[in-house]
Amino acid sequence: MKAAIIYFSGTGNTEYVCKLFKKYFEENGVSCVLIDVSKKKQLNDDYDFYIFGAPIHSELFPKNYVDWVKQNIKQGDKKCIIFSTQASDKAAGPFEIFNILKEKGYKVLIQDFISMPNNYYVVAFKKPTEEDIKKAKQEADKKVKLLVKKFLDDEINIVKVSKFRFKLAKIVYKMFYEYSKGWAKRNLSVDMKLCVKCLKCVKNCPTKNIKFSNDKFEFQNKCISCQKCLHACPTNAYIYKGKRIDQYKI
Numbered sequence: 001m002k003a004a005i006i007y008f009s010g011t012g013n014t015e016y017v018c019k020l021f022k023k024y025f026e027e028n029g030v031s032c033v034l035i036d037v038s039k040k041k042q043l044n045d046d047y048d049f050y051i052f053g054a055p056i057h058s059e060l061f062p063k064n065y066v067d068w069v070k071q072n073i074k075q076g077d078k079k080c081i082i083f084s085t086q087a088s089d090k091a092a093g094p095f096e097i098f099n100i101l102k103e104k105g106y107k108v109l110i111q112d113f114i115s116m117p118n119n120y121y122v123v124a125f126k127k128p129t130e131e132d133i134k135k136a137k138q139e140a141d142k143k144v145k146l147l148v149k150k151f152l153d154d155e156i157n158i159v160k161v162s163k164f165r166f167k168l169a170k171i172v173y174k175m176f177y178e179y180s181k182g183w184a185k186r187n188l189s190v191d192m193k194l195c196v197k198c199l200k201c202v203k204n205c206p207t208k209n210i211k212f213s214n215d216k217f218e219f220q221n222k223c224i225s226c227q228k229c230l231h232a233c234p235t236n237a238y239i240y241k242g243k244r245i246d247q248y249k250i
């Protein structure tokens with residue numbers, strides 16, 4: 001059996017959980033391919049089942065992820081798993097993908113939430129401590145192991161949020177999405193004394209929001225606030241509101 005783990009990850013939390021799914025499925029003889037939607041344009045269909053995972057941004061999955069799933073997942077009747085990573089215990093995001101997949105004919109066996117450290121601390125709340133990160137990783141490991149077992153036993157595990165929460169989340173996300181577009185432009189700059197021009201930020205931005213020309217960085221109006229550029233910079237050259245940041249490393 002062969003599965004595709006289709007994901008997006010801004011700062012590595014979701015990718016970490018995807019690797020746990022890969023590890024536990026492979027221990028059970030299922031080979032898994034990790035597919036990062038910000039790098040892969042198309043999907044071939046030769047997988048037995050799918051695992052969908054993304055971070056929560058303002059209660060929902062990022063729009064780029066939802067759009068990718070809508071466009072690239074063809075009609076079918078395969079089994080799947082949907083999970084989100086978020087700082088709290090639940091969010092409305094997986095429900096949106098659940099509806100899209102259901103319409104396409106898929107059977108969602110597992111829909112669940114994996115709590116991971118908050119990667120948005122540059123803007124809101126505190127930076128997670130080493131201990132918080134260690135604990136979250138241990139809990140995620142236990143949960144993923146259990147979810148893989150349930151899936152292989154054909155057990156249904158759908159953890160829902162209310163329809164009201166989802167409807168409200170859609171309204172709030174719309175506002176967040178508009179606000180987010182200019183987030184990098186308004187708040188970020190790059191310290192050119194530290195920048196080594198590796199252009200990792202330019203190449204890895206999921207919306208191609210960062211341009212580099214004439215020795216200068218320019219941010220467009222397509223930011224989704226995923227935090228990838230500032231935390232993945234190898235020399236920590238990114239500046240938020242005029243200040244250096246303490247980078248997130250999982």
Ligand SMILES: Cc1cc2nc3c(=O)[nH]c(=O)nc-3n(C[C@H](O)[C@H](O)[C@H](O)COP(=O)(O)O)c2cc1C
Pocket residue numbers: 008009010011012013014015054055056057058059060085086087088089090091116117118119120224225226227
């Ligand atoms: C823009 C933004 C909005 C977020 N909104 C929420 C939220 O509404 N609820 C929540 O629990 N966590 C929220 N988070 C935290 C992330 O969902 C969490 O840290 C996630 O595991 C990050 O995954 P990643 O490293 O794969 O990007 C938010 C993070 C960002 C960057």
